[in-house]
Amino acid sequence: MLFQVFVNAIIVGSIYALVAVGFVLTYTTTKFINFGHGATVALSAYLFLVSFDYLGYVGAFVVACLSAVLFNFLIYQYLYKRLMGNNASKVILLLVSFGVLIAVESIIQIVFSASPRRLNIPITEGLSFFGARITSIQIFIVAITVLLLIAVWYVMKKTKIGLGLRAIADNSDLAEVYGLNSKKIIVASFMIAGVLGAIAGMAISLDYVITPTVGTSYMIKGFVGAVTGGLNTIYGSILGSYVVGLFENYGAWFFSSGYKDAIAFFLLFLMLIIRPQGLFGVKKGIRG
Amino acid sequence: MELRKELEVRFGGYYMDKKRLVNFGIVAVLAIIIVLLVVFSGTTETYKIGYVGAMTGPMAKYGSYEAVSLAVEEINDNGGIGGKKIELIAEDGKCNAQDAVAGVNKLIFSDNVKVILGGHCSPESLAIAPVSEENKVIQLASITTSPKYSALGEYIFRTSPSSAVQGGVISDAIKKLGYTKVAILFEKTDYAEPIAENLKSNVEKFGQVVYYDKYITGAGDFKTEISKIVESGAEVVFISPQVPDATLLIVKQLLEQGSKAKIFGNDVTGNLSVIEKDPTIFEGMIFTTPSFDANSELYLMFASKYKEKYGVDVPYGFWTAESYDAVFVIANAINEKGYDSEGIKAYLENLKDFKGSSGLISINELHDGIRTYSLRMVKEGKLLDYDNQ
Numbered sequence: 001m002l003f004q005v006f007v008n009a010i011i012v013g014s015i016y017a018l019v020a021v022g023f024v025l026t027y028t029t030t031k032f033i034n035f036g037h038g039a040t041v042a043l044s045a046y047l048f049l050v051s052f053d054y055l056g057y058v059g060a061f062v063v064a065c066l067s068a069v070l071f072n073f074l075i076y077q078y079l080y081k082r083l084m085g086n087n088a089s090k091v092i093l094l095l096v097s098f099g100v101l102i103a104v105e106s107i108i109q110i111v112f113s114a115s116p117r118r119l120n121i122p123i124t125e126g127l128s129f130f131g132a133r134i135t136s137i138q139i140f141i142v143a144i145t146v147l148l149l150i151a152v153w154y155v156m157k158k159t160k161i162g163l164g165l166r167a168i169a170d171n172s173d174l175a176e177v178y179g180l181n182s183k184k185i186i187v188a189s190f191m192i193a194g195v196l197g198a199i200a201g202m203a204i205s206l207d208y209v210i211t212p213t214v215g216t217s218y219m220i221k222g223f224v225g226a227v228t229g230g231l232n233t234i235y236g237s238i239l240g241s242y243v244v245g246l247f248e249n250y251g252a253w254f255f256s257s258g259y260k261d262a263i264a265f266f267l268l269f270l271m272l273i274i275r276p277q278g279l280f281g282v283k284k285g286i287r288g
Numbered sequence: 289m290e291l292r293k294e295l296e297v298r299f300g301g302y303y304m305d306k307k308r309l310v311n312f313g314i315v316a317v318l319a320i321i322i323v324l325l326v327v328f329s330g331t332t333e334t335y336k337i338g339y340v341g342a343m344t345g346p347m348a349k350y351g352s353y354e355a356v357s358l359a360v361e362e363i364n365d366n367g368g369i370g371g372k373k374i375e376l377i378a379e380d381g382k383c384n385a386q387d388a389v390a391g392v393n394k395l396i397f398s399d400n401v402k403v404i405l406g407g408h409c410s411p412e413s414l415a416i417a418p419v420s421e422e423n424k425v426i427q428l429a430s431i432t433t434s435p436k437y438s439a440l441g442e443y444i445f446r447t448s449p450s451s452a453v454q455g456g457v458i459s460d461a462i463k464k465l466g467y468t469k470v471a472i473l474f475e476k477t478d479y480a481e482p483i484a485e486n487l488k489s490n491v492e493k494f495g496q497v498v499y500y501d502k503y504i505t506g507a508g509d510f511k512t513e514i515s516k517i518v519e520s521g522a523e524v525v526f527i528s529p530q531v532p533d534a535t536l537l538i539v540k541q542l543l544e545q546g547s548k549a550k551i552f553g554n555d556v557t558g559n560l561s562v563i564e565k566d567p568t569i570f571e572g573m574i575f576t577t578p579s580f581d582a583n584s585e586l587y588l589m590f591a592s593k594y595k596e597k598y599g600v601d602v603p604y605g606f607w608t609a610e611s612y613d614a615v616f617v618i619a620n621a622i623n624e625k626g627y628d629s630e631g632i633k634a635y636l637e638n639l640k641d642f643k644g645s646s647g648l649i650s651i652n653e654l655h656d657g658i659r660t661y662s663l664r665m666v667k668e669g670k671l672l673d674y675d676n677q
Contacts, residue, residue: 001515001519004512004515004545005512005515008509008511008512008515009512011511012509012511114346114348114349115349115533115561115562116532116533116536116537116562117565118536118540118565118566122568123540123543123544123569124544125543125544125545125546126544126545126546133544133545133546135544208508208509208537209533209536209537209540211346211533213506214508217506217508218508248512249511249512252512252513252516253512253515253516256501256502257473257501257502257503257507257510257512257513258476258501258502258503258504260503260504260507261504261507
């Protein structure tokens with residue numbers, strides 16, 4: 001049965017990781033904590049769920065993805081960029097991004113009502129896997145996350161845009177001196193974060209029941225995962241999210257389910273005190 | 289400007305130009321409005337009734353504010369109470385102690401109300417009761433079933449029953465079906481936890497509670513809780529949420545992990561809008577509900593008025609209806625005893641068989657509403673009385 005708990009932790013950890021990875025990407029380029037990423041996730045979760053009935057899996061994902069990219073682009077271009085141009089501090093940007101999250105959640109509530117919603121697919125009993133139960137959808141979610149981990153590694157290490165991202169993260173002034181257009185790279189990071197947010201939203205829609213506050217709850221857990229793993233490392237944030245999932249679920253198994261959130265935040269405080277750069281983080285710049 | 293000055297110099301005196309005239313006009317109109325307000329507020333005095341309940345947030349969907357406003361409007365349209373209208377002063381308690389207490393303080397100390405309708409969920413009602421009691425303000429709560437609310441004070445009443453009753457009804461049904469191993473998963477709130485506690489002590493008389501754990505409001509994943517339930521070998525799973533949203537996810541994840549346990553729920557789980565969307569996964573779920581006749585004349589009248597005004601069906605049958613009824617109980621009390629705490633208190637203490645849309649309302653010596661619970665079951669996507677199966 002302990003293996004079932006491990007499986008549970010990996011499933012939910014994958015979801016946290018999918019949320020964390022998008023938000024860490026924009027953190028590395030802009031150095032502010034963008035809670036608005038929760039809005040991107042919530043928006044795509046709802047759009048995926050609603051368009052699924054008409055367009056099926058692929059169509060719904062395309063809708064969610066395009067809307068998330070467009071949303072992130074507009075929010076960056078017309079809000080964050082202007083604020084950054086006015087030399088707004090990181091704290092102001094964080095607060096504004098929280099505002100974006102709350103505003104989008106309220107709009108979702110007005111449009112889709114506060115009732116919990118579930119993707120219109122039949123519920124199937126999980127497959128037996130070494131004594132643990134896991135549904136095909138959950139296997140898909142874990143697989144996607146692993147693939148993404150590899151893809152992110154590849155993009156960061158082997159492509160030009162990855163190099164640009166790492167250069168901007170390391171020292172944006174120096175990168176500009178060398179002829180990189182940091183504005184363009186930041187826009188690109190927001191748009192890629194949109195795709196990642198849409199994948200996270202889709203995964204949540206597939207395996208959970210969604211309510212308008214879905215963005216906040218997963219954003220917070222993803223944030224804890226990212227801090228645990230290291231805010232400036234993309235694969236660190238993914239691994240950190242799994243650590244959060246494991247702590248939460250083994251905590252619920254050995255102690256009580258009521259302490260799940262407490263355990264996650266305890267982990268956050270512990271990391272901030274002992275190892276502020278995160279488990280896999282570096283003190284300066286960006287890794288992978 | 290030039291002309292005015294010239295006129296003033298040449299002929300002396302005070303000339304009004306257009307601008308001064310407009311300014312004078314505005315001042316004059318304001319003065320008249322103030323005088324009228326003073327005069328009219330003297331003649332058309334109102335009965336101030338406070339309201340504390342969730343107007344926003346996840347509990348707002350119970351529609352208590354809508355129901356109360358509808359009742360007030362109805363009473364006022366029919367001439368008010370003995371010619372005086374009701375003035376409803378509403379504060380959003382958001383189903384939490386903090387907002388409810390802020391609201392009740394405003395109602396009592398700033399608006400000077402003598403009667404408060406609310407809270408409209410247990411965490412609100414429990415938090416505001418000491419404030420009402422200390423200031424001798426009548427508090428008539430609805431949608432409040434925490435056993436902790438019983439006998440809280442002289443001025444504290446409710447139309448709802450104590451939820452402890454539910455535990456007994458469910459354990460009887462479990463016993464009758466011959467099950468002995470019960471898992472209990474509850475939300476840690478003043479409403480949901482006492483039901484779980486009560487069921488636990490009842491089940492332990494004939495069987496075994498193999499799993500008993502809480503979760504925090506807003507929890508978004510129950511996989512490991514469910515793994516634990518599956519491993520415990522429970523034949524019955526009882527779910528006791530406060531916010532109904534969790535029910536769907538818990539039931540879904542139970543099925544995914546291959547649980548064959550019979551599912552029971554408290555009265556919150558009987559949320560028709562959720563069940564209708566997913567009838568198959570709730571098939572066979574048994575839950576409690578306050579016994580009431582949804583085909584009674586008074587309920588049907590209330591339902592049609594609600595639909596007419598808000599364009600939606602009454603969201604939570606009995607609970608929305610009792611919030612509506614509470615206004616009429618208070619209006620009657622004021623009509624008989626005047627706008628006076630002691631008088632209304634005496635009226636409520638002796639309330640017996642008041643005809644409301646939620647059924648007959650009586651109040652017992654603990655100041656609880658006297659209601660009974662019965663069981664319902666999801667069968668082929670419909671909610672049926674369980675006893676008739």
